[in-house]
Amino acid sequence: MDFDVYLLLEMSQDLEDEEEDWEQAAASAKCFVSGEVWQAACILLRADEARRLRAERRNRTRLYLCRPQLLRNPCFDTPWQALHASGNDRAFITTMGFDVATFSAIIEAGFGAAWAATPIPRDDVAPAGKPRLGVHSLDAAGPLGLALHYLNSTMREISLQQIFALIPTTVSHYITFGLRILLGVLRRMSDAKIQWPGSVEEFQALNNLIVQRHPRLTRAFASIDGLNLPA
Incomplete structure (x- = not known):
């Protein structure tokens, strides 16, 4: 199952459970007369506590990282930023399969322009809208590096989250979008034919x-x- 779908199903289940808790509590509260408001309030508090405990139990089984467990800013002082800034051919080939010159050539051949001109596909974003580069977690080199790390390595996505300091949904979106752009660029590059x-x-x-x-x-x-x- 796709990771994003899994998260959506989990969130949907949480909302259903919360609604059920509050519906039961409200139904019970209506059974009391106005002089027994204290008991009705206790029922509502117990429903809220039950919801909190359920969320606590589920969080222990969700194996992914959240923003507090990652480096603060994906644009600064991450393992990826250090690798990219090094400009070392051996490091690039080891992690992404291309040397620095080839990596830069892909960016200049259209990857950078496509990243800047195309909104990242999401359910809440219009496909024909303008991309909001100011809120992107990475510049064009980032998603290309992420896509190449993904193709060139057997590491789990949780490792990519740590290397790029991105939450799971962002990693998934950037990999999917980056691979799509990369395929289009390589099809147009004569050296890739x-x-x-x-x-x-x-x-x-x-x-x-x-x-x-x-x-x-x-x-x-x-x-x-x-x-x-x-x-």
């Missing part, structure tokens, strides 16, 4: 590169690493 070699000489030159890493692939002109997706 898979093309057949134009000559025997070009094929041999490409195969020489492959054989250096994979000696048994003597008739290949390209190779690709598998995605480290969780089983």
Whole structure:
């Protein structure tokens, strides 16, 4: 089940339980005459306490992080911000599969413009509306980094929440939206296209590169690493 759907179902159940508590309490209160207001108030207080205890029990079983358990501001002093500011090729390749130059090329090829011009899809946001960049938790590099972390790693989303200092629903929205933009950008980038070699000489030159890493692939002109997706 999608994490956002799970949260909505849980919230819906909470509201139903609260309404049931108050309906029962109100029905009981109506049974009292005006001289027994104190007893009616006690029933309402007991209903409120029952609701609080139920919420407490459910919170212990919800395995996700909230804002108080994360770094205060996603735009400053997070592990992601430190990684991005380092500009280190090895760090970028290890975590996202691309070096700094390629990461920047994707941003400039349209990812940054799409992030700035397209509202993040949500049920309470008009698809044709203007994006509110001032309330975004990350700039364009952030969702691209998040999407690439997600594709290049087997880590759970709770780890991504800690790295990017984002709550679960924001992580889910940004991954979905980031992947959608990334796919559109890569389809338009000539360097991202898979093309057949134009000559025997070009094929041999490409195969020489492959054989250096994979000696048994003597008739290949390209190779690709598998995605480290969780089983």
